[in-house]
Amino acid sequence: MVTSKFEGRYDRNFNTLSRKEQKTLGASKVAVIGLGGLGGGVCEMLARVGVGHLTLIDGDSFEASNLNRQLLSEEHLIDVPKAEAAKNRVNAINSEVIVNHLVEYLDESNMYERIKNADLVMDCLDTIDIRFILQKAAQKASIPIVSGAIAGVAGQVTTIFPGDKGYELIYGKKGGKQSKGIETRTGNIAYCALFVAALQSSECLKVLLDRGDILRNKLLIAELWTNTFDIMDLV
Amino acid sequence: MIKINLKLFVTLSKYLPKDSECLEIPEATSVEKLMSDFGIPGDLVKLIFINGKRQDSNYRLKNNDRVGLFPPVGGG
Numbered sequence: 632m633v634t635s636k637f638e639g640r641y642d643r644n645f646n647t648l649s650r651k652e653q654k655t656l657g658a659s660k661v662a663v664i665g666l667g668g669l670g671g672g673v674c675e676m677l678a679r680v681g682v683g684h685l686t687l688i689d690g691d692s693f694e695a696s697n698l699n700r701q702l703l704s705e706e707h708l709i710d711v712p713k714a715e716a717a718k719n720r721v722n723a724i725n726s727e728v729i730v731n732h733l734v735e736y737l738d739e740s741n742m743y744e745r746i747k748n749a750d751l752v753m754d755c756l757d758t759i760d761i762r763f764i765l766q767k768a769a770q771k772a773s774i775p776i777v778s779g780a781i782a783g784v785a786g787q788v789t790t791i792f793p794g795d796k797g798y799e800l801i802y803g804k805k806g807g808k809q810s811k812g813i814e815t816r817t818g819n820i821a822y823c824a825l826f827v828a829a830l831q832s833s834e835c836l837k838v839l840l841d842r843g844d845i846l847r848n849k850l851l852i853a854e855l856w857t858n859t860f861d862i863m864d865l866v
Numbered sequence: 867m868i869k870i871n872l873k874l875f876v877t878l879s880k881y882l883p884k885d886s887e888c889l890e891i892p893e894a895t896s897v898e899k900l901m902s903d904f905g906i907p908g909d910l911v912k913l914i915f916i917n918g919k920r921q922d923s924n925y926r927l928k929n930n931d932r933v934g935l936f937p938p939v940g941g942g
Contacts, residue, residue, distance in 0.1 A: 744910075758940065759940040780942065785939060812938035813939060814941030848921075859873075
């Protein structure tokens with residue numbers, strides 16, 4: 632997908648990315664699970680940078696409380712499924728991206744089937760227990776996960792490879808029984824959601840291109856009131 | 867006595883004691899004891915980082931340790 636019907640589409644990717652890397656991205660398959668504050672930003676960035684195949688999954692529809700931060704939400708899209716809006720947005724940005732969109736909540740019964748053909752999964756979920764289900768399925772399918780989570784103006788990003796302990800190191804062994812974190816009290820602010828989505832997108836490219844420093848067994852923590860940016864060792 | 871640098875993130879920041887950057891505590895205090903001594907609710911703490919590495923609440927603090935406590939973050 633280096634050649635495009637829009638000549639010059641990827642010109643400004645070069646030479647931060649090589650033409651060979653651009654081609655690799657064009658052949659890459661990424662599943663984005665959760666199309667809210669994080670997932671909307673991730674879709675936008677992956678489509679623009681040229682990831683060639685996107686599977687976009689969310690069972691939810693937009694409501695007014697999404698408008699403060701979710702890039703895909705618009706006033707006239709209230710009650711419209713997020714996955715439909717995501718597909719339309721990606722098509723509008725880059726019609727050469729092959730999009731498979733699913734208006735569907737994922738759980739233990741369908742997670743593996745939906746992600747098994749991806750090269751990488753972007754965890755943009757908003758519940759902790761489903762993240763554990765995702766990790767189990769991704770490990771079975773031998774797929775890496777790039778995970779983001781936000782609360783207020785704080786966020787965290789990590790990358791989990793097959794065989795890693797992953798979420799257990801972040802949320803504890805019993806974390807899988809927990810649904811929500813402190814975001815139920817802090818809400819989520821737009822610039823933090825998009826900031827963490829950007830970090831996730833960067834991490835996604837590095838994994839796909841096998842390049843740069845990857846947050847494996849590490850947790851990048853950011854807190855924007857205090858401009859705290861730290862990378863912590865999880866093991 | 868030893869001195870530590872304590873940082874509390876997000877919803878925990880309201881429990882930050884005075885002089886948190888140079889907090890005097892008895893040697894070999896555990897993180898669990900530290901939390902209880904300063905009224906930081908342990909059930910709200912999900913991640914404990916000492917000098918940038920994840921530890922559990924039994925960790926016994928040493929002079930000049932940098933301690934960071936994080937609540938569970940799960941929003942998307």
